[in-house]
Amino acid sequence: xxxxxxxxxxxxxxxxxxxxxxxxxxxxxxxxxxxxxxxxxxxxxxxxxxxxxxxxxxxxxxxxxxxxxxxxxxxxxxxxxxxxxxxxxxxxxxxxxxxxxxxxxxxxxxxxxxxxxxxxxxxxxxxxxxxxxxxxxxxxxxxxxxxxxxxxxxxxxxxxxxxxxxxxxxxxxxxxxxxxxxxxxxxxxxxxxxxxxxxxxxxxxxxxxxxxxxxxxxxxxxxxxxxxxxxxxxxxxxxxxxxxxxxxxxxxxxxxxxxxxxxxxxxxxxxxxxxxxxxxxxxxxxxxxxxxxxxxxxxxxxxxxxxxxxxxxxxxxxxxxxxxxxxxxxxxxxxxxxxxxxxxxxxxxxxxxxxxxxxxxxxxxxxxxxxxxxxxxxxxxxxxxxxxxxxxxxxxxxxxxxxxxxxxxxxxxxxxxxxxxxxxxxxxxxxxxxxxxxxxxxxxxxxxxxxxxxxxxx
Numbered sequence: 001x002x003x004x005x006x007x008x009x010x011x012x013x014x015x016x017x018x019x020x021x022x023x024x025x026x027x028x029x030x031x032x033x034x035x036x037x038x039x040x041x042x043x044x045x046x047x048x049x050x051x052x053x054x055x056x057x058x059x060x061x062x063x064x065x066x067x068x069x070x071x072x073x074x075x076x077x078x079x080x081x082x083x084x085x086x087x088x089x090x091x092x093x094x095x096x097x098x099x100x101x102x103x104x105x106x107x108x109x110x111x112x113x114x115x116x117x118x119x120x121x122x123x124x125x126x127x128x129x130x131x132x133x134x135x136x137x138x139x140x141x142x143x144x145x146x147x148x149x150x151x152x153x154x155x156x157x158x159x160x161x162x163x164x165x166x167x168x169x170x171x172x173x174x175x176x177x178x179x180x181x182x183x184x185x186x187x188x189x190x191x192x193x194x195x196x197x198x199x200x201x202x203x204x205x206x207x208x209x210x211x212x213x214x215x216x217x218x219x220x221x222x223x224x225x226x227x228x229x230x231x232x233x234x235x236x237x238x239x240x241x242x243x244x245x246x247x248x249x250x251x252x253x254x255x256x257x258x259x260x261x262x263x264x265x266x267x268x269x270x271x272x273x274x275x276x277x278x279x280x281x282x283x284x285x286x287x288x289x290x291x292x293x294x295x296x297x298x299x300x301x302x303x304x305x306x307x308x309x310x311x312x313x314x315x316x317x318x319x320x321x322x323x324x325x326x327x328x329x330x331x332x333x334x335x336x337x338x339x340x341x342x343x344x345x346x347x348x349x350x351x352x353x354x355x356x357x358x359x360x361x362x363x364x365x366x367x368x369x370x371x372x373x374x375x376x377x378x379x380x381x382x383x384x385x386x387x388x389x390x391x392x393x394x395x396x397x398x399x400x401x402x403x404x405x406x407x408x409x410x411x412x413x414x415x416x417x418x419x420x421x422x423x424x425x426x427x428x429x430x431x432x433x434x435x436x437x438x439x440x441x442x443x444x445x446x447x448x449x450x451x452x453x454x455x456x457x458x
């Protein structure tokens with residue numbers, strides 16, 4: 001019956017002294033803090049000077065009855081749940097009370113258990129309301145699910161990623177993020193941490209592939225004085241530094257086989273043993289791991305422990321490469337333009353249609369990181385406020401209509417060749433999904449099917 005460490009407060013408004021006394025005794029026994037007054041005007045004064053979680057209010061009272069109290073107190077009861085009571089109950093009266101803001105209506109006489117269950121039901125309703133408000137706030141912070149942390153994406157694939165990341169953020173489950181280099185695995189991990197209850201504690205990123213094997217153990221788990229030459233004092237490891245927060249183990253697939261049992265122990269027991277220490281330390285750390293390696297192949301090759309994989313892969317999140325969600329490229333471009341305008345002091349407003357065609361046709365082997373670098377480079381090289389194709393040095397230009405060159409100067413043949421090529425690219429980019437391909441091409445689904453048949457595209 002507690003809220004933020006304090007008993008929930010209930011105001012009882014009833015002109016019958018015996019009823020007030022009985023309700024106070026019952027509710028106090030159930031763990032609530034109660035106050036009681038004998039009429040609506042006194043109740044009105046009470047709620048204007050103090051905050052109550054619930055109000056139990058009789059309808060028939062002298063001076064100011066329950067319905068008058070509801071009308072007068074409407075603005076003061078926005079965060080208070082009101083339950084009306086009456087020995088003269090009727091459906092019309094209950095409906096009128098609820099129109100004025102009451103949550104429930106209970107007829108006198110009632111049993112002690114009945115009033116307790118009514119309040120419990122009201123508590124559950126308030127809890128659900130608070131959870132819904134918190135969830136709406138999270139969704140708003142995500143930009144209506146078009147972004148998560150510092151990632152943006154409108155494609156169905158990224159919407160699924162954002163939805164999964166938001167769900168898992170509310171729990172402490174271990175997450176394994178997979179995807180090609182440059183797809184934004186660390187950004188997703190940062191977003192999960194920021195949306196979690198651990199957000200006020202640190203998130204410690206560790207690139208397991210960049211730390212030499214002979215140093216990785218002491219970096220992760222720390223060491224005690226005298227553990228090895230040069231260990232002149234105790235040093236806490238990164239797991240201990242992340243206490244209460246999150247540790248992000250990037251490129252976990254490259255961790256040496258000799259260290260994998262220690263990582264497994266952290267996940268199973270929540271314990272670390274510093275190098276040279278005789279005892280383990282208990283830690284409270286959420287683990288998010290990421291890899292661009294095929295761990296199934298690594299397991300079959302004997303480079304990765306199968307039991308560690310299953311401990312890491314509690315909630316898998318697979319990030320698609322940019323070539324499979326090319327519909328996100330325009331949104332990503334404008335996101336990066338806005339960011340670099342701020343950091344570089346530039347004033348780029350948009351991208352020309354020709355440049356966007358170039359970007360949409362590029363396969364982006366370096367994924368989002370490559371696109372980000374391309375936009376930054378283009379802004380530095382740009383002349384004017386619009387990014388033109390000339391600003392994107394290093395990217396292959398969209399080829400001319402070579403398929404139509406044998407047709408001389410026929411615009412019709414050239415247009416057909418261009419359409420066929422763009423349809424094939426759109427289908428490749430969407431993994432053969434014709435609905436998504438039609439959206440990319442900005443044509444209707446029936447039109448796409450017709451053109452595929454015309455150009456012999458299967």
